[in-house]
Amino acid sequence: MQLPTSDQLESALFDADDLGPAFTQKPTAAPAPSENEKDTRFKGCQPLARLLNADDGRSDYPQAVATFQSRDGLAVVAEGLAAEPPSALAADYAKTKQALESCDSISLESAGQTIKFSLTPIHFGGPDSSAVRVDATRQGVLINGYIAIERLSDSVALSYVFFQAGGGSSQLASHFYERAADKARTSLDL
Numbered sequence: 207m208q209l210p211t212s213d214q215l216e217s218a219l220f221d222a223d224d225l226g227p228a229f230t231q232k233p234t235a236a237p238a239p240s241e242n243e244k245d246t247r248f249k250g251c252q253p254l255a256r257l258l259n260a261d262d263g264r265s266d267y268p269q270a271v272a273t274f275q276s277r278d279g280l281a282v283v284a285e286g287l288a289a290e291p292p293s294a295l296a297a298d299y300a301k302t303k304q305a306l307e308s309c310d311s312i313s314l315e316s317a318g319q320t321i322k323f324s325l326t327p328i329h330f331g332g333p334d335s336s337a338v339r340v341d342a343t344r345q346g347v348l349i350n351g352y353i354a355i356e357r358l359s360d361s362v363a364l365s366y367v368f369f370q371a372g373g374g375s376s377q378l379a380s381h382f383y384e385r386a387a388d389k390a391r392t393s394l395d396l
Contacts, residue, residue: 209289209361210394215270218393219285220386222274229274229283246316251309251325257302258312258353267294281378284367285386287394292360299363302355303336312340321349328376330366330383331356339376340369347371352379356387359396 210218222231248255273284290298306327313322323340330337330352337354351369358364364387368379390396 209268209291210287212268212270214394215268215287215289215362216272218287218390219270219272220274220283220382220389221272224385224389225274225283225382228276228278229281230277232273232275246314248312248314249320250312250322251305253301253305254309254312257305267291280372281370282368283382284365286365287390288363288365289361290363295357295361295363299334299355299357302365306336306338306353306355309338319344323349323351328352330354330380331364331387334358341374344371348374350374352376352383354383358387358390358394362390362394362396364390 222229248258267288267290269286269288271284271286273282275282288295288298309325311322311324313320321342321344323342325338325340328337328339329335331354335354335356337352339350339352341348341350343349349369349371350373351367354364354366356364356366366383366386368382370378
């Protein structure tokens with residue numbers, strides 16, 4: 207079985223046109239992180255924190271990531287695709303699913319501030335998916351988001367993160383998730 211290449215995965219991700227004019231794509235590889243980016247870390251539930259901080263050792267297999275921010279700065283959407291041989295994907299997916307399901311809270315530390323999120327299991331995607339909703343209040347403003355993974359095939363997995371400030375509706379997050387999964391399945395002929 208031949209895995210999709212990184213370029214094929216990249217072309218299956220969202221682009222700016224998929225999300226509309228309210229969102230702009232953030233560069234995926236900055237020359238050097240700013241001080242705030244270096245200091246932004248998830249803490250608490252170690253299995254999930256390691257995954258969100260990308261501390262679990264990245265795969266040598268093809269991967270692609272795209273991140274977008276709303277022009278008003280109130281929402282962020284990140285999507286990733288990874289291709290691995292079926293046995294490796296099954297093991298990595300089980301590990302990631304366990305990390306998502308093992309926590310009821312996680313903290314985000316940034317610029318000397320800590321935001322503690324509560325995690326609630328939710329349903330996004332098909333039967334081979336796992337997801338949580340994350341909620342917090344910071345200075346009276348609701349911050350919520352969604353973290354989801356889904357096995358799109360025996361060798362391709364989708365990861366998805368959506369955060370928003372000032373709103374609690376899952377409608378936009380769910381809409382973008384469905385579009386991301388559909389685009390990946392169509393583009394990669396899954």
